[in-house]
Amino acid sequence: MAQRYVMSIDQGTTSTRCMIFDHSGRLVSIAQREQQQHFPKPGWVEHDALEIWRNVDRLLPQALREARLDSAQVVALGIANQRETTVLWNKHTGTPIGRAIVWQDMRTDELVEQLRGEPGAGEVIRRCGLPLATYFSAPRISWMLENSPGLRERAENGDVLFGTMESWLIWNLTGGSDGGIHVTDVTNASRTLLMNLDTLDWDDELLSFFGIPRPMLPGIRSSSEVYGKTTRVVPGVPIAAALGDQQAALFGQTCFSAGDAKCTYGTGSFLLMNTGNEPVRSTHGLLTTVGFKIGTEPARYALEGPIAVTGSLVQWFRDSLGLINTAAEIETLARTVEDNGGCYIIPAFSGLFAPHWHSEARGIIVGLTSYITKGHLARAVLEATGWQTREVVDAMNADSDLTLNTLKVDGGMTADHLLMQFIADVLGVPVTRPMVAETVSLGAAYAAGLAVGYWPDLEALRRNWHRAAQWTPRMSTNRRSTEYANWQRAVELTFGWMRPHEGTR
Amino acid sequence: MPGPVQSIERAAAILRLLARGSGPLGVGEISESLGLAKATAHGILRTLLDVGFVEQDKATGKYRLGAAFVHLDSSYLDVNELRSRSINWADALAARSGETVRIGVPLESSVLVVHHVFRPDDSMQTLDVDSRLPPHATALGKVLLAYDADLAGRVQRSGLTSFTRRTITTPGKLAQALAAVRDAGWAAETGESVPGEASIAAPIRAHGGLVVGAIGISGAMERICDASGRPTRRQVDTVVDAARSVSRDITSSK
Numbered sequence: 001m002a003q004r005y006v007m008s009i010d011q012g013t014t015s016t017r018c019m020i021f022d023h024s025g026r027l028v029s030i031a032q033r034e035q036q037q038h039f040p041k042p043g044w045v046e047h048d049a050l051e052i053w054r055n056v057d058r059l060l061p062q063a064l065r066e067a068r069l070d071s072a073q074v075v076a077l078g079i080a081n082q083r084e085t086t087v088l089w090n091k092h093t094g095t096p097i098g099r100a101i102v103w104q105d106m107r108t109d110e111l112v113e114q115l116r117g118e119p120g121a122g123e124v125i126r127r128c129g130l131p132l133a134t135y136f137s138a139p140r141i142s143w144m145l146e147n148s149p150g151l152r153e154r155a156e157n158g159d160v161l162f163g164t165m166e167s168w169l170i171w172n173l174t175g176g177s178d179g180g181i182h183v184t185d186v187t188n189a190s191r192t193l194l195m196n197l198d199t200l201d202w203d204d205e206l207l208s209f210f211g212i213p214r215p216m217l218p219g220i221r222s223s224s225e226v227y228g229k230t231t232r233v234v235p236g237v238p239i240a241a242a243l244g245d246q247q248a249a250l251f252g253q254t255c256f257s258a259g260d261a262k263c264t265y266g267t268g269s270f271l272l273m274n275t276g277n278e279p280v281r282s283t284h285g286l287l288t289t290v291g292f293k294i295g296t297e298p299a300r301y302a303l304e305g306p307i308a309v310t311g312s313l314v315q316w317f318r319d320s321l322g323l324i325n326t327a328a329e330i331e332t333l334a335r336t337v338e339d340n341g342g343c344y345i346i347p348a349f350s351g352l353f354a355p356h357w358h359s360e361a362r363g364i365i366v367g368l369t370s371y372i373t374k375g376h377l378a379r380a381v382l383e384a385t386g387w388q389t390r391e392v393v394d395a396m397n398a399d400s401d402l403t404l405n406t407l408k409v410d411g412g413m414t415a416d417h418l419l420m421q422f423i424a425d426v427l428g429v430p431v432t433r434p435m436v437a438e439t440v441s442l443g444a445a446y447a448a449g450l451a452v453g454y455w456p457d458l459e460a461l462r463r464n465w466h467r468a469a470q471w472t473p474r475m476s477t478n479r480r481s482t483e484y485a486n487w488q489r490a491v492e493l494t495f496g497w498m499r500p501h502e503g504t505r
Numbered sequence: 506m507p508g509p510v511q512s513i514e515r516a517a518a519i520l521r522l523l524a525r526g527s528g529p530l531g532v533g534e535i536s537e538s539l540g541l542a543k544a545t546a547h548g549i550l551r552t553l554l555d556v557g558f559v560e561q562d563k564a565t566g567k568y569r570l571g572a573a574f575v576h577l578d579s580s581y582l583d584v585n586e587l588r589s590r591s592i593n594w595a596d597a598l599a600a601r602s603g604e605t606v607r608i609g610v611p612l613e614s615s616v617l618v619v620h621h622v623f624r625p626d627d628s629m630q631t632l633d634v635d636s637r638l639p640p641h642a643t644a645l646g647k648v649l650l651a652y653d654a655d656l657a658g659r660v661q662r663s664g665l666t667s668f669t670r671r672t673i674t675t676p677g678k679l680a681q682a683l684a685a686v687r688d689a690g691w692a693a694e695t696g697e698s699v700p701g702e703a704s705i706a707a708p709i710r711a712h713g714g715l716v717v718g719a720i721g722i723s724g725a726m727e728r729i730c731d732a733s734g735r736p737t738r739r740q741v742d743t744v745v746d747a748a749r750s751v752s753r754d755i756t757s758s759k
Binding site for chain 1: 588590592623625
């Protein structure tokens with residue numbers, strides 16, 4: 001019998017990638033296409049949902065061709081996607097209503113401000129685990145319903161459908177206007193502000209608070225179960241998993257037990273910790289979210305700490321300051337000095353995210369003396385990512401009774417040894433990198449393969465995880481606490497910089 | 506004997522022109538100054554751009570001398586950039602071979618380890634990035650020596666220390682071994698550094714074939730070699746493939 005494989009789609013913010021994995025979790029083939037970013041106004045970010053669908057239409061056959069496989073050899077398809085990005089489309093024609101509004105889009109800031117003042121605003125976080133913010137999907141749906149004449153009525157009649165990217169792709173892959181299945185998974189639904197975290201169903205109070213008609217919403221399903229079979233592109237493949245990209249990375253890193261945590265270091269960074277079968281309500285500025293749900297088993301919850309600026313600080317150092325030519329050279333420059341020379345950079349470029357949530361804060365470089373060289377600045381750039389990780393981990397330890405004892409890492413910045421060592425140093429726990437760097441795609445593949453019995457259980461997936469590198473803490477306790485205190489003082493200096501009505505710069 | 510190569514002469518003239526320091530120049534200005542067809546000048550400029558000898562201003566499209574040309578004596582490829590470019594291929598090599606993977610570059614008269622991937626058996630292992638290896642007793646080192654006469658000279662002068670009874674300790678034998686490496690395009694070492702351990706490595710090449718580092722595997726002799734003590738074809742091919750992939754990655758985007 002021919003060998004069998006699992007396929008995954010990672011529909012990301014800049015590109016869509018299709019990968020094929022074998023039974024050992026090894027990458028067999030990869031195909032990728034970037035999509036255009038649309039910035040029609042300051043603070044607005046849009047994607048063309050049809051372009052993304054067309055890309056998927058090309059990528060799936062391409063990935064099969066490159067591995068010289070037949071679609072009959074693919075036992076399941078899993079989807080991981082950029083979270084919170086919002087698409088509305090016509091149920092009868094499959095045509096999107098305008099462009100998709102991307103998670104980075106800030107157009108709903110006034111709407112969100114106004115909603116915060118309304119009765120019931122305090123209930124939002126209690127019901128869905130998330131603070132009322134522009135980051136999530138519901139305000140975007142409200143905005144679209146408000147700003148397109150007649151749309152609300154069509155949505156109430158069920159003629160217009162809402163989805164995040166995985167819903168849009170599943171609907172299209174299963175036939176579109178000709179019998180397409182309209183579903184989402186618990187992890188994506190948990191990022192809308194509309195799902196009740198305890199019932200894992202759409203919450204009527206929240207729907208009425210945001211004025212969103214229930215008929216337009218997809219059915220909420222598990223992250224790992226067969227939703228249906230593809231009828232187009234590569235017909236006959238069971239679509240067996242969907243997860244938001246960060247949850248997919250948690251799954252790909254095999255963080256299956258309470259207390260397991262991973263951090264994906266990219267442009268921004270996302271630290272998620274599995275908290276087990278009960279949602280942990282954060283009192284320290286973290287998000288409560290669903291980690292994954294396998295079939296009919298109880299959902300696994302997670303605490304999440306999003307950090308806005310990590311890799312993008314290195315990009316700023318490269319592109320705006322021009323002190324290095326490539327991102328990797330930050331390490332070379334940082335190694336020209338022994339330490340930060342007393343200099344700290346707080347990258348609050350658009351305020352501070354978790355755990356501070358100070359939107360009025362702005363970035364600073366503090367501790368400048370004539371002694372400071374560009375090498376010290378490079379150190380401070382890398383250390384900013386380390387300390388921001390530490391703040392999120394401290395908040396997690398405070399919120400839950402779990403203690404982080406090792407951090408699994410992935411993403412582009414894990415190639416930076418100095419940074420990984422520094423993270424181990426400031427956390428005081430080992431930092432480990434897995435052998436398969438593509439944890440988002442792998443997570444979606446794992447969840448899909450699990451649903452169809454390609455892998456028997458979580459233990460089999462754990463056995464596929466191999467450590468490629470590990471950094472152990474070397475910094476003295478004294479130095480760690482002195483440096484952390486300095487960092488915290490520097491953070492406080494950023495608070496309150498922007499005054500109301502000064503614009504958004 | 507062949508005469509001078511015209512395109513190299515023209516490239517040298519373009520570099521001299523840009524080095525005069527009157528500011529960046531457009532392709533039109535360069536072709537006029539040197540009496541070259543615009544397409545010819547453009548072709549040479551694109552090549553110089555690829556190898557980093559010139560840079561192009563994003564806004565104006567004009568050319569100036571590149572940092573790589575100004576600092577020709579410094580390392581061609583930043584070692585952290587090398588790690589970042591090879592990390593996925595090194596992981597795949599470890600997964601396929603089942604062995605420890607290292608990437609090395611020359612430093613003084615030794616091999617500096619710039620990247621290390623654990624053997625995928627989840628046993629306790631320690632990162633040895635930044636450590637140094639003896640060039641004449643490791644496969645990584647033999648690759649670097651084979652393609653760098655200057656390094657080979659330094660190592661010969663500093664003496665060939667013996668680690669096991671199989672270590673190559675005479676200049677004549679080393680020269681023979683290095684010639685074999687150049688013939689084969691890969692290097693091996695069997696029990697020459699640690700008894701019972703073997704390693705295989707292949708060169709990472711940048712533009713024009715310049716060797717900028719070596720990537721290889723190491724582990725127990727019985728897993729890397731066949732019964733006769735020679736490295737298995739399968740492991741050699743896996744290493745050579747990985748080295749080619751890294752080389753392709755480096756030359757395609759610089």
